[in-house]
Amino acid sequence: MELYLSQYLGIEPNLLEDFGAFDVSVVSDLPLFIDPFLLFHSDKPEYQALHERILTYIRFLRDKAAGSNLDPGLIASWYKFKEVKQNWLGFTMLGNGGHGLGTDFASALHESLGTILSNFGSEAVTVSSHLEKVGLLRPKIGRDSISDFTTNLIKEYLLDYTQSFARKHLTNEQCREFRVRRVRFNYDTEAWEDGTYYLPVLWDDFVLLTPIDMLTRDDTWISHGDLLRRFNEIPGALPNAELRAQVSNYFAQRLRTFAPLRRRGPTRGPTRAECDAAVQATIRQFPELLDYYIRIKEEAGDDAESTSLEKVQDTLAIFVDQIKGVVADLRGKTDFYERGWSSYDAVLARVKAFKHYVENQDGWRVINRAGQPFAKETEVHLFFGIISASGLRTSR
Numbered sequence: 247m248e249l250y251l252s253q254y255l256g257i258e259p260n261l262l263e264d265f266g267a268f269d270v271s272v273v274s275d276l277p278l279f280i281d282p283f284l285l286f287h288s289d290k291p292e293y294q295a296l297h298e299r300i301l302t303y304i305r306f307l308r309d310k311a312a313g314s315n316l317d318p319g320l321i322a323s324w325y326k327f328k329e330v331k332q333n334w335l336g337f338t339m340l341g342n343g344g345h346g347l348g349t350d351f352a353s354a355l356h357e358s359l360g361t362i363l364s365n366f367g368s369e370a371v372t373v374s375s376h377l378e379k380v381g382l383l384r385p386k387i388g389r390d391s392i393s394d395f396t397t398n399l400i401k402e403y404l405l406d407y408t409q410s411f412a413r414k415h416l417t418n419e420q421c422r423e424f425r426v427r428r429v430r431f432n433y434d435t436e437a438w439e440d441g442t443y444y445l446p447v448l449w450d451d452f453v454l455l456t457p458i459d460m461l462t463r464d465d466t467w468i469s470h471g472d473l474l475r476r477f478n479e480i481p482g483a484l485p486n487a488e489l490r491a492q493v494s495n496y497f498a499q500r501l502r503t504f505a506p507l508r509r510r511g512p513t514r515g516p517t518r519a520e521c522d523a524a525v526q527a528t529i530r531q532f533p534e535l536l537d538y539y540i541r542i543k544e545e546a547g548d549d550a551e552s553t554s555l556e557k558v559q560d561t562l563a564i565f566v567d568q569i570k571g572v573v574a575d576l577r578g579k580t581d582f583y584e585r586g587w588s589s590y591d592a593v594l595a596r597v598k599a600f601k602h603y604v605e606n607q608d609g610w611r612v613i614n615r616a617g618q619p620f621a622k623e624t625e626v627h628l629f630f631g632i633i634s635a636s637g638l639r640t641s642r
Contacts, residue, residue: 248272249573249632250566251334251453255420255446265411267455268558269566270334272448273632276565277625278335279393280400280460282377283467284554287547288459296400301375303399303431304359305367311360323438325352327398327428333454335461336390347398351391355380362533371537373544378468382536383529389465401454402430405443408455412446421445424452462554463561468543476539477525483538496531500524564625568613569632575612576603576633596634 250269252259262269270276285297307324310316316324327347329336358380359366367375377396381387397404405426412421421444429441445452465471481490504520516524529535543550576582582599586592603609 266457275336275338278461280396281462281466282396300399308359308366330397372540404454409443463557467550497528500527579607
């Protein structure tokens, strides 16, 4: 029963592990994504080069945003990207078809680079520029957008990485050459170029391997949500008392604007939403606060690596090791996987078989054995979705 890439290819999982690659599910995206901060903070020169490649492209967009209005065709070419679905990472439930980066992302990024982020690439406070900065005031540019953008900009590296594994460890029957669109950006022609690569075949498409040490879960290290939560720490990092006083005074003023809108009756403090709105207004007034927040995160970079590794290990425990155990136990004790999906009655019988397994055949013990808590309800759905969908596609 083919749940994971190693099973589909008929290779030992430790072959991928020794190569440093994540053994992805071939049933559904898993809730992991590439965090560009891990490229910046890595001690691997090739990762640092990837981070610089991302910054080079953002600087190119910044310079274009400073000029006249761009042609819609150029906006589409430079800002809009399809999700790289072949890495089987992200937040699509049972499948790997995400939305990619569309008009909302393109408009927000172009506008930000032409206004509040016009100094991108020339910051004096931080060690480096960071792609994540473009999303700090734009909730719509969240982890999905940052990850999709990062993956597209380092796609050439991932293709080379996967091709290297394929040539070393796989047979010609497991691979073929694919023509891949938008592999690298040519700054002379200002256009994306395609490339041809020898890659593993998965469901008549190619698959991309991703190094484990690029991955995290939940959110990027530098993020809009984290900025809101840690705003109180930023004034302490400011260089002088005058600026600290100005920031504190403006923030207090913005909070006071909400007071007339509050319910009459017992006095209550500002809501979380009101505080967040005041933070965002303050940062728009003092955009240099973004750089001081990023510097705080840079200085804690070692925590980013350890935290991300722990999150990836948790994901492995829940969505790989634990699911394999449940599927094996379910197959051994029940006819769950022999039942069909073609009718309402068949699906209902499958559900009842699973319920009987959980309640009467100690299935609940096997499911709970991992000891790893689910972070969200969507992860519960994904866990049971992968178990239920296992075996639906079993032929190459």
